[in-house]
Amino acid sequence: MLKVFKFSLLLYVFVAKFAWAAAPASVGLHLSFEQRLALTYALLAQGESSENKHEILERAKAYFQDVYKQEVQEVKVKNFDEFLRLHKGSWPSTHSVALDVELIEKQGPQAMKIFVSESPRVQKQIDQYLEWQQEQLKSMAEKQSGGEPVDIEKMAGQALALLQNPEAQKIAENWALQESEALLADRMKELDRVGEKIAQNGFAQQQDATMRIFMETMFSEYYSRLTPASKKLIVSSYLGGDLLISDMKKFEIMVQNSGPQLQKLLQVVARQADLGPEMLEVFRALENSVRPVPWVQVEQIVNKEHGNYKFIYFERKALGVGTMAQVHRAKILLDGKRHDVVVRFIKPGIVDRVQEDKLILTEVAKILDANPEFRKTGAPKLTPIIEDITSTVTAELSQEDTIRRQKLAKTRYDSTVLMKTRDYKNFIEFNVPRIYEPTGESNLMVQEMVIGRKLDKEVALYKEVAPEMKKAVIENMAKLWANEVMFGGGFYHSDLHQGNFMMNVTDPKIRLHILDFGMGGVIAESMQRQVMVLGAGTELLNAELIARAFWNLSDKERNAVNQTQLQSLVTERIRRIKAGAEANTSLEHWTAFAMDNGLKLPYEFVSLNRGIVIVNKLLADAGSTLTVTSMMKSYAIAHPAMVYQKLVIEEKMSRADLVKLGWGEMKTLLFGAKDKPATVVPAISLRCEGVFL
Template sequence: MLRQAVLILLFVIVAVKAAFAADSEKGLYLTFEQRMAISYALLAQGESSEKKAEIVQRGKDYLKGMLSQPIETVAVKSFADFLKAMRGEWPNTHSLALDVEILEKAGPRSIKMFTSQSPRVQKQIEDYMKWQQVQLLKMAGSEGAAIGEAAKSFGGLLKTMATNPMAQKLAEGWLLDQSEAVLADRMKELDRVGEKVAESSFAKQQDPTSRIFMQTLLSEYFARLNPSSKKLIVSSFLGGDLLMDDMKKFELMVQSSGPALQKLLQVVARQSNLPREVLAVFRRLESSVSPVPWVLVDEIVKQEKKNYDFSYFEKKPLGVGTMAQTHRAKIKTRGEQSVVPRFIKPDIALRVEEDRKILSEIGRILDSNPDFIQMQVPKVSPVVDDIIKTIVAELDQNATIERQKQAKVYERVVPFVSPEYKSELEFHVPKIHEPKTKDSKLMVQEMVYGDKLDAVAETYQDAIPGLKKAIVEAMARTWAQEALFGSGFYHSDLHQGNFMIDVKEPRIMVNILDFGMGGTISSDMQRQVMVLGVGTDILSAELIARAFWDLSNKAKNQISESDFKKAVVQKVNLIAKGKEPNISMELWMAWALNRNLALPYEFVSLNRGMAIMNKLLEDSGSALDLTKITKSIAKENPRIVYNNLVVKERLSAEDLVRLGWSEMKAMFQKEPPRLRTLGMPKIPALIKCQAVFQ
């Protein structure tokens, strides 16, 4: 049994020959029993002799346990029902070892025979099982065929192994002596699949930066995964259609990768210049993350009895992310309240650490790439560092709870008026239900209702045609008000999946969710961001250099202040003379990082939040961006502007007038003295940046 299992695995991650494709529309799937046997062989790969022997014994015990039970006859109504029942339920955790452990705890599953009252479906089942056996034997080769001659069905093969000591010895010997080399060779195919997809999909990519980045990332990442992670990916293949093409294999690889790579690819997916088929894979990440199986969730819930009295806990997840998972539940507290418990996925920190090492190495490879250096593209290492820091921050659920409490500053009611509809928008942050002890693994918040913005906008497109744009503009204004003129709090990941819209009377509810990414910037940083915004808007080398230097961690900067200022002057001069394109504050930040300026995580995270808000505005069809929104808020808060920019930063009235704030001129009875310039010639007034606060 184990011998054939390993031989079947030979095909899992290599190209399918045309001869096997005749019935490929059905898909070639393993039975639960077949996958279980292969999983033991896969689990033993690369282990010590003692560990292998232990795994072999566990496998034999499990298979014998199946044989000790009566064969179960299962009636199915359709061929689709048959395929689902034949494949069985698999835990699909973050670890093959944990998958097998969970299945062992549940006890051996009896061998199942499938029948149907429909003669058509019955014939489909019988034809499929014959076809499946033929294809698997062909894939296994002549040695597999020899085993196949001894047993015409999988059940017969199990019985042969159980009753024939020679067959048992043969299977055990194959696993211990030969499987390591065979499986090691097959697992190397993971490296080649990523590289093959990169080369085929990006070969004609017009943007050389994207092509080099993706080819390096995809070819290097999967090659560097540890054996445990590679086994998980192979296990994912085992649970799918063995006739899948390379792109589907690649999608399974991405779905089984670590959280940092998935976050990075989600960022990449926002770019419009990627090949369509690759972009589709990346964009499906948010909706295709595997959930934590109920058996593990149940263990967490049982440990929380001292903190929460759950009267109901739904087994099916409400939401599944790369780092955390949520469920519907009810708790007994002053009656019964509907809540949403959230928990960090068990042992996800191990995958985060693995990703940190791998992506850091890839970042250094890309940053030293001669083509990258010549093209003067932003360095990759700071981006990787930011993503890792963000994910590590998400691991701290207590910090997420504190951010959600701070986010109450977002709660407000704003008018919504259009020619077709008049209402109010109410921004709401779900209430947190505090645990009774400090060691809780759950974050329990009130249940809120609604749907994603696009779905709501489509539903109400006739009754409320301007709904999407109005909600996004109001949200962007709220975000900018708090981040730059208020408490300093910001949500750095406000994409559509992180807020829900509930249209009801008398108000439209906007429920803001998921505060795993975000923070609070100081009043000093608020001021420096304002200065930087002004500097990039009027293209002032003096202001840009000063703001960046004041924002940076001076002890960690690898460039002197004078050299950095000279570099800014040179950059501004090139833009002013039309020799280089004007750039946004986001690109200015990347440029500063490339000059070895050590910018704080809070600023980089804030900048990411700005970019996501601008993307929301663009997708909603709004003519606004955060530049325009921030300027309008500044005009409503002249004293804050005057205190921060004029009193503390010594900006002149002339600078503010050049920004379009001439109506504030009356506030400046006496113009403050100008700081010395950095040797830059005077730039014509009102030279605009693409977007100040982007």
């Protein structure tokens, strides 16, 4: 029992402060598996009732008593890296601290280890590291006690007397637990301080006032509102790494353990905002460094399938980890044949995080919407945007809907086109992976495995022979996307960033695989027409067209304004734009304006707008001068009868307006050159958000 108490006492002192002495940069200060587990029991007890705390303490005592009953193991290691890996042990790293501890207890206690190496150099490294670690404990203890030296052995010896009777033993145990809890509570409060510090220092130089105020408020407020369970998860991640990390690295851990809506929001910010290199790296890492679901949970999910699929191989390591879902490589036996597949599932516990994020971000959005300085920047109200993000994330929770969208996408996107550049030409084969149907109800999405790399990595291999390959590939994919959404069946992928497609260059063709249909949908033909009218209205600054299109798109029963009021608001905004008081005339900003003024727009329309912004970003990053706008205009001119039918015949738009839009070519195609008017208004410079063109 003394060993258990000394161990708890040592650890309570250990977490007093995370950063004072300088550890070797290549190593850092890491807890052993046993040290981390002891602290995690205290973390689990944080904020619990007295009964629950007592139950957790009893579990901890029982576990470590069994540990000390086992004979100490001597473990031989070849190098220091192997020592450090085994020293830290294997942690479940689930979505829950309570589940982590539960899984460790189910595995049973592990014997304490002594690490030895046949190499004198490696053995010296190990001994020096363990001695250095103990010095850090003493140093931290002295800092916690106000600089007075702390004799751990003396304190443990004094505790021995207390442990001679049961009542004193309980007092000592509760004291150790309470002290550990207090220190861990301080670590949880540190999350708020780190968020505030990053908010104040990380965005102080941000030139865009809208972005600066948004980010400062978001990171000052978000983490302070997390539930205790979510904060514990972040602290648990700290305990599993280097305890002497910088504030920016702590912030990175916080971001990686935040909720799905915030992560989605930050991914968008990383693709669009002008951020500093450190901050940009933190946000971009979200697409590559999301916490994976551990194998022990994956195995449980797969075993519940009850024969839906006959797996002959299932890779333990995740192939990819997203905000909402995770994928693994596997092999199935179907109709007597082996098929290489990728298995996707929704991450456990994500539903609760979605609800938590909804509540927190709604509160933060209200703070920003009420901030006069933020409103002066002309930024849209954030409350409707948070509602939209939550709707998007909630839609991703449905595996069935994702499967349905992917099946539909295969009928719309699978095609082959000829790609030409000045130096290179080849066929591009667009492919959406095939879905393998389950035999019954399933929580898995099983699709064919495709081979390829991310775009930038693949085109880098051919930069000498085909320097314009990236631009040409993106332009062809964007044309496919744009033509389908406005002039085809209306299907769209609304999250087509580089992480959601893979490319494989071969001699006969380039294969481009389009992935992840968790976000997307179909717009009806009537919505296609209204989007065209809206685009025309924003280009011409025609109040009647803008107001009519928005009104027809909206949920009229839920709108906070009527059609007459809406047109008055639109007319006033156009007056301000023409007077130079407002510069934001894109469709994206018009949509935000409509939502700000109480118009309830459908999810499909808002989601489509997001998709357009992402595709335009892809084009710009590839060095293309094309936009979704210009591509749609080219298609419209090539199919004048269809567009004329939609805009002029069905939506009553005048022929003169078509000419004002720069569509004189279409008028010539429809009516012949003799009908060309004497004076034609020059084509207006088109914006990427004018999705009707």
